[in-house]
């Protein structure tokens with residue numbers, strides 16, 4: 001197996017991966033890993049950076065599609081391609097490899113949703129036991145740590161990456177688990193959410209997040225018409241981000257939010273700009289702890305906000 005990890009890493013990076021880490025199966029806490037592939041010996045964590053420029057339009061309040069199409073391209077094109085290239089290298093060496101990319105239209109738990117897609121397209125049946133917990137597996141692979149926002153944070157990109165995994169029966173040299181050191185519990189991610197969807201314990205209210213991701217807060221949605229949600233009894237609370245939406249209410253709100261249509265794979269435009277992660281990125285950049293540096297800071301002027309009005 002001499003040099004297999006190096007060869008695999010080089011191929012994955014040539015195909016578009018930015019970070020590659022290997023962890024032995026013994027340290028993976030998620031029982032789904034072994035259910036998926038009982039003979040698995042190594043889990044390979046792969047991260048592709050979210051391009052900083054894809055957030056620029058939302059940061060300026062000008063264009064929202066670019067962020068979403070970047071997410072879609074990474075999840076539906078780049079990462080699957082990276083995984084297949086990696087599988088080929090491992091198969092050439094006589095090993096089996098199972099690719100694991102996110103399945104945005106299937107949720108782990110019943111009555112959940114995925115905030116990044118149209119809720120009506122989400123399937124919540126029976127595969128929960130074999131759906132990986134991606135964030136947990138990323139930590140066990142050695143890619144990074146989980147912040148109070150629930151997002152994976154890496155030294156290079158903070159919260160800005162998308163991830164996937166290869167499960168293989170090859171024994172590859174392990175990378176160390178990262179000691180948590182990025183998240184300083186500043187609380188800025190929670191404060192930045194326009195819908196108060198992040199709970200103090202770090203979990204996310206999936207329905208609340210889904211509604212505000214899609215633009216239910218007027219102060220962050222330049223496309224909201226004057227009479228939006230006119231018939232909703234809690235209208236003011238909804239458009240100011242103070243409503244606590246039940247799943248039924250959230251579905252109703254989302255049915256009324258059609259500022260941008262979903263794109264392929266049911267991904268919807270992010271009107272909140274995933275502001276929880278943006279706030280975290282700005283914070284980590286200001287602290288100077290990220291290894292990927294830019295010539296200028298991401299946040300160039302104070303955050304914009306629109307009046308709520310009645």
Ligand code: SF4
Pocket residue numbers: 147148149150182183184185186187188189190279280281283
């Ligand atoms: S914004 Fe602060 S509390 Fe939230 S994940 Fe980032 S560092 Fe942690």
Ligand code: SF4
Pocket residue numbers: 115192193194195196197198204208209210212213272273274275276277
């Ligand atoms: S900022 Fe957006 S993505 Fe983050 S928790 Fe709030 S609604 Fe969800």
